[in-house]
Amino acid sequence: MPTPWWRNAVVYQVLPRSFADASGDGIGDLPGLTSKLDHLTDLGVDALWLTPCYRSPWTDAGYDITDHRKVDPALGTLADFDRMLAEAHARGLRVLLDVVPNHTSDQHEWFRRALAATPGSPERDRYVFKDGRAPDRPPSNWESRFGGSAWTRTSDGQWYLHLFAPEQPDLNWRDPRVREEFAGILRFWGDRGVDGFRIDVAAALVKDLREPLRDVVGGEGCEGLDDFAANPDHPFLDRPEVHEIYREWNRIFHEFDPPLIGVAEAWVRGDRRVRYIRPGELQQAFNFEFLRVRWRAADYRRVVAESIAAARSVGRTATWALNNHDVVRQVSVLGLPRGVDPRVWLTTNGTDPPADLELGTRRARAAIMLVLALPGSAYLYQGEELGLPEVADLPAQVLGDPKRSGKDKGRDGCRVPLPWTRGGPSFGFGGPRPWLPQPRDWGDYSVEAQRGDPDSMLELYRSALRLRREFSGNESFSWDDDRNVGDVLAFRRGEVLVLVNTGSTTAPLPAGSVLLASSPLEDGLPADTAVWLRRE
Incomplete structure (x- = not known):
């Protein structure tokens, strides 16, 4: 039986x-994506993951959806989507779509009907409407990930739940009509030929709605990997009932040949994350613990070992990523002193302290060689192959992320349109004025500027992805106990020895044929450098 394509795939995220x-x-669109598919094949990835392109008011980057079966006119048409999908498949690229099952837009027909209906009506049962604890008190202390209460009061006095923006009301997955709708959505896109889905907010679909609602124990907010020690039976995150949904979805995936795949965006730790990829459920789950490591060998060592062991325990492979559309770009993060919170740093427009982009780039080059050497699937985010830093100084008047607040500038800085050419009004992105302004030096990061330059980030990615194919099908992994100490990570993938120096001094370099190095090698393995060796 052939190995499923996704076990060791490199997936490129497109915003x-x-x-x-x-x-x-x-505004970027589907015909624009189609015109640049050769960039992805030239890069050497196996698949692309497309963030939402559905009908949306665009309150939250398209994650507030009014119709999962229609393409937003700003991005094109269903015919444009079909053309993009056909062109991608013709190039050997698989295509994953985002599906957003936790909530809809408040402009969705269902929610409009719910607001117009009376409390207790079937129309309201599709969402989570509750009476308050008092006229001016919400039903519970649950908080939105974007700050403040997760409850908004309606004109008739009831409250509706939104774990994100008020414009994103949460669906009630205990209502069979919701389950039927999303089963239809999966089949609709499966019939069009997509290869799978990334599942937004995968851990939060089912809430404990028994009266009275239980408060969350602990500090404010639900950001990141939540405190399940204080909330072992969390009222709205990672509830056991959510796995019934994914077992049903897995059956739908297997209606297609080859089967579709599901990738969980589940902000939970490894012991909980592995439940989503058990046989009969989903195929992959994002590894956010790895993404949060800040250039420390001991932390990488722990997360890598735990992630591989957890995935293998259920017959799966791990996933790895350095960037995505929700986090500060690694080039900037790795150029900050340890202990500096990137989100707090953004509120200073990137000035306190200034990021050392030379250091951050050097570390990011080594980090991607670590990622691409690990067994399993790697996820890349558009622009990381160009070494793009976070645009920390976007002016307030252009910011649109609903997550922004006094404590958080939001996520627009990692979403600035890509540069394709050295010059032009939008560096080849298209049109005179992109929806977010590009820095003046963006042309230096462009595909045109980097293509063919052996020292560029783009050519490092191309070389690493080409070499990766030599051992990606071999899922063997073992630590090199003699060298995997201190600030140096050392492990073997078949005949390849991988070394990553996260320290500040040069480390010994064993004999061997150098396949690829992230920076020039001197008398040993320099600080902030990775190398792939074939042992002699």
Whole structure:
């Protein structure tokens, strides 16, 4: 039986509004993506993951959806999508779509009907409406990930739940109509030929709605990997009932040949994350613990060992990523002193302290060689192959992320449109004025500027992805106990020895044929450098 394509795939995340603009209106679109598919094949990835391109008011980057079966007119048409999908498949690229099952837009027909209906009506049962504890008190202390209460009061006095923006009301997955709708959505896109789905907010679909609602124990907010020690039976995160949904979805995936795949965005730790990829459920789950490591060998060592062991315990492979559309870009993060919170740093427009981009780039080059050497699947985010830093100084008047607040500038800085050419009004993105302004030096990061330059980030990615194919099908992994000490990570993938120096001094370099190095090698393995060796 052939190995499923996804076990060791490299998947490239596309944020369509910021990838390429064919219409010239400053907003990236599906025809623009289609025109740049050769960039992805030239890079050497296996698949692309497309963030939402559905009908949306765009309050939250398209994650507030009014119709999962229609393409938003700003991005194109269903015919444009079909053309992109056919062109991708013709190049050997698989395509994953985002599916957003936790909530809809408040402009969705269902929610409009719910607001117009009376309390207790079937229309309201599709969402989570509750009476308050008092007229001016919400039903519980649950908080939105974007800050403040997760409850908004309606004109008739009831409250509705939104774990994100008020414009994103949470669906009630205990209502069979919700389950039926999303089963239909999966089949709709499966019939069009997509290869699978990334599942947004995968751990939060089912809430404990028994009266009275239980408060969350602990500090404010639900950001990141939540405190399940204080809330072992969490009222709205990672509830056991959610796995019934994914067992049903897995049966739907197997209606297709080859089967579709599901990738869980589940912000839970490894012991909980592995439940989502058990046989009969989903195929992959994002590894956010790895993404949060800040250039420390001991932390990488622990997360890598735990992640591989957890995935293998259920017959799966681990996933690895350094960037995505929700986090500060690694080039900037790795250029900050340890202990500096990147989100707090953003509120200073990146000035306190200034990021050392030379250091951050050097570390990011080594980090991607670590990622691409690990067994399992790697996820790349558009622009990381160009070494793009976070655009920390976007002016307040252009910011649109609903997550922004006094404590958080939001996520727009990692979503600035890509540069394709050295010059031009939008560096080849398309149109005179992109929806987010690009820095003046963006042309230096462009595909045109880097292609063919052996020292560029783009050529490092291309070389690493080409070499990776030599051992990616071999899922063997073992630590090199003699060298995997201190600030140096050392492990073997078949005949390849991988070394990563996260320290500040040069480490010994064993004999062997150098396949690839992230920075020039001197008398040993320099600080902040990775190398792949074939032992002689």
